[in-house]
Amino acid sequence: MKRHKGEDRQSAYLSVLSQAVGSHRRLVVALAVSSFAGALLEASFLVLITATALALVNGSGTIGPFLGETITTGAALGIGAVALALRLALNFASLSAGTRLTAEITQTERRRLSHAYLGSSWAVQQAEPSGRLQELLTSFVVKVSWAITTLANAVTALLSLLAFLSAGFIVDAASTLAVLAALTVVGAVLVPIRRRVRRRAAASAVANLEFATKVSELGSLGIEMQAFGVQQRFADEMDRLTVEAAVKQRRVDFLTATMAPAYLAIAYSAILGGVAVLAFTGYKDLAVIGGVMLLMLRSLSYGQQLTAALGSLAAAVPFLEAVSETVAKYTEAKASGGSRHPGSMTPLTATGVDFRYPNDRVALSDITFRIESREAIGIIGPSGAGKSTLAQLLLGLREPTSGTLCVDGVDMREVDRSWWSSRVGFVPQDANLFTGTVAENIRFFREGIDDDALRSAARRANILADVEALPHGFDTHLGERGGQLSGGQRQRLSIARALAADPELLVLDEPTSALDGASEALIRRTLSELRQGMTVVIIAHRMSTLDICDRIMVIEDGRMTRMDSPATLRESSDFYRQSLAHAGIL
Numbered sequence: 393m394k395r396h397k398g399e400d401r402q403s404a405y406l407s408v409l410s411q412a413v414g415s416h417r418r419l420v421v422a423l424a425v426s427s428f429a430g431a432l433l434e435a436s437f438l439v440l441i442t443a444t445a446l447a448l449v450n451g452s453g454t455i456g457p458f459l460g461e462t463i464t465t466g467a468a469l470g471i472g473a474v475a476l477a478l479r480l481a482l483n484f485a486s487l488s489a490g491t492r493l494t495a496e497i498t499q500t501e502r503r504r505l506s507h508a509y510l511g512s513s514w515a516v517q518q519a520e521p522s523g524r525l526q527e528l529l530t531s532f533v534v535k536v537s538w539a540i541t542t543l544a545n546a547v548t549a550l551l552s553l554l555a556f557l558s559a560g561f562i563v564d565a566a567s568t569l570a571v572l573a574a575l576t577v578v579g580a581v582l583v584p585i586r587r588r589v590r591r592r593a594a595a596s597a598v599a600n601l602e603f604a605t606k607v608s609e610l611g612s613l614g615i616e617m618q619a620f621g622v623q624q625r626f627a628d629e630m631d632r633l634t635v636e637a638a639v640k641q642r643r644v645d646f647l648t649a650t651m652a653p654a655y656l657a658i659a660y661s662a663i664l665g666g667v668a669v670l671a672f673t674g675y676k677d678l679a680v681i682g683g684v685m686l687l688m689l690r691s692l693s694y695g696q697q698l699t700a701a702l703g704s705l706a707a708a709v710p711f712l713e714a715v716s717e718t719v720a721k722y723t724e725a726k727a728s729g730g731s732r733h734p735g736s737m738t739p740l741t742a743t744g745v746d747f748r749y750p751n752d753r754v755a756l757s758d759i760t761f762r763i764e765s766r767e768a769i770g771i772i773g774p775s776g777a778g779k780s781t782l783a784q785l786l787l788g789l790r791e792p793t794s795g796t797l798c799v800d801g802v803d804m805r806e807v808d809r810s811w812w813s814s815r816v817g818f819v820p821q822d823a824n825l826f827t828g829t830v831a832e833n834i835r836f837f838r839e840g841i842d843d844d845a846l847r848s849a850a851r852r853a854n855i856l857a858d859v860e861a862l863p864h865g866f867d868t869h870l871g872e873r874g875g876q877l878s879g880g881q882r883q884r885l886s887i888a889r890a891l892a893a894d895p896e897l898l899v900l901d902e903p904t905s906a907l908d909g910a911s912e913a914l915i916r917r918t919l920s921e922l923r924q925g926m927t928v929v930i931i932a933h934r935m936s937t938l939d940i941c942d943r944i945m946v947i948e949d950g951r952m953t954r955m956d957s958p959a960t961l962r963e964s965s966d967f968y969r970q971s972l973a974h975a976g977i978l
């Protein structure tokens with residue numbers, strides 16, 4: 393059977409919701425049951441108390457019959473008092489279940505999102521717009537927990553309504569049926585409004601994410617913003633995005649809020665109709681009329697709660713959907729890797745390797761090479777030639793689009809990722825330091841790096857003297873992102889981090905780009921000492937850094953045009969000669 397598009401959407405929402413409720417089902421049920429029982433008690437209390445009051449007015453000592461039993465007014469008052477006490481206890485139980493539910497959902501959704509992100513591939517993490525994950529983890533998760541608590545409230549309101557209607561049937565079936573019919577009409581009238589709320593909320597969720605991305609981007613442009621004096625432009629842009637997000641949110645809020653007055657208008661019309669019927673039929677049983685009126689009013693108020701809860705749910709579901717879609721995207725793009733442990737880190741061979749980015753930009757074509765143990769390989773080439781992309785392939789962060797990359801004869805795709813990363817050191821173009829001590833920054837969350845290994849790594853990276861000059865040495869707390877260090881110091885700290893776990897393969901992506909001549913010379917000396925004990929791959933624009941290399945790979949426009957010793961390249965590669973000439977070496 394052909395399904396309506398709206399139905400598919402509806403079932404998608406329901407499946408996202410039921411997935412999110414998942415392990416919290418127990419609490420949702422506890423919340424619903426305690427609220428339902430509370431509502432039943434309240435309904436019984438109202439029926440008893442109305443009937444008792446009328447009996448007292450009429451001078452009668454009994455009320456009923458209820459379910460075939462008559463009750464004395466004294467017993468009815470006693471039962472009423474017990475019902476009230478029980479209702480209070482159940483109220484507290486629902487409150488406790490509700491607050492626990494919110495806290496648990498916040499935790500599970502945050503864990504689900506952060507674990508999925510951390511387990512996803514570098515390609516997905518790198519493509520993620522900045523600030524998006526933070527926004528999802530904070531305001532989106534709060535809305536998700538709110539959505540599920542709202543769902544529990546909706547279930548509660550629905551069950552309570554059913555409890556009241558059941559009580560109503562006992563008192564007077566015909567009037568209760570009329571109330572039920574009125575409620576069904578109201579529910580149907582509000583369906584299109586709820587659909588609209590959902591559509592508007594989806595637009596609002598998108599605006600929120602765009603806003604978060606912009607805020608994050610603007611935040612990272614701080615120094616340029618000040619230097620170029622464009623703060624006002626930034627403020628204008630922020631204002632524009634703030635207004636856009638606020639307008640979209642207001643539209644959702646307005647539409648959600650219209651549901652209450654719309655509901656009330658229709659509900660009161662139904663009451664008006666009911667009373668008109670009574671007037672018309674001349675029905676006069678005061679006890680029944682009083683009881684039915686009370687139940688009807690209370691039922692309508694539960695109906696109102698149900699409407700409000702469903703409206704809020706419609707507004708929150710797009711946020712839940714965004715979180716679930718993101719988790720699915722991260723999980724689908726899990727960092728790949730096998731379970732094999734090659735006998736050695738070398739030879740490292742590439743055979744006909746191509747790499748294409750998702751935007752179809754071909755970054756590498758037909759790359760073939762073989763790197764032997766303890767070789768020092770330099771990689772040079774014009775900007776944008778594909779050098780960093782190749783480094784990411786060597787680190788196992790990206791997979792070739794075609795061709796193979798092998799470690800001691802084993803395809804990299806089959807190699808155990810943790811085995812590989814524990815044997816590879818990496819120094820990126822920009823040193824990324826975090827708020828923490830010098831020691832923590834060098835250890836970088838890895839276990840088994842003792843104080844001696846720290847000192848040795850710092851010495852080999854030529855940063856030991858700088859660290860010892862700090863007020864608390866290795867225990868000195870660095871500012872956010874290592875803000876109190878110079879660019880060169882940050883780069884050398886990043887080299888110490890790469891060396892701390894004694895890697896067998898060291899990949900350096902322009903390690904000396906931020907260093908002065910003297911520091912660069914020291915790093916060069918360090919590298920020439922290091923290469924005695926490990927295989928080194930260095931991408932460098934500074935030709936002097938490549939002095940220590942046995943062979944140099946020249947990459948031009950994604951292709952490997954040469955891979956030879958420096959002496960041979962002087963003869964065979966125009967690019968190499970030009971680079972030496974620019975560096976004043978030739």
Ligand SMILES: Nc1ncnc2c1ncn2[C@@H]1O[C@H](COP(=O)(O)OP(=O)(O)OP(=O)(O)O)[C@@H](O)[C@H]1O
Nearest residue numbers: 749751753755773774775776777778779780781782
């Ligand atoms: N994440 C990405 N998505 C799409 N294209 C990319 C991405 N990263 C790099 N590229 C493109 O791939 C090509 C190779 O980039 P790569 O960073 O590897 O060059 P590079 O030789 O390291 O450059 P540079 O020396 O300037 O750092 C470039 O054209 C670049 O625009």
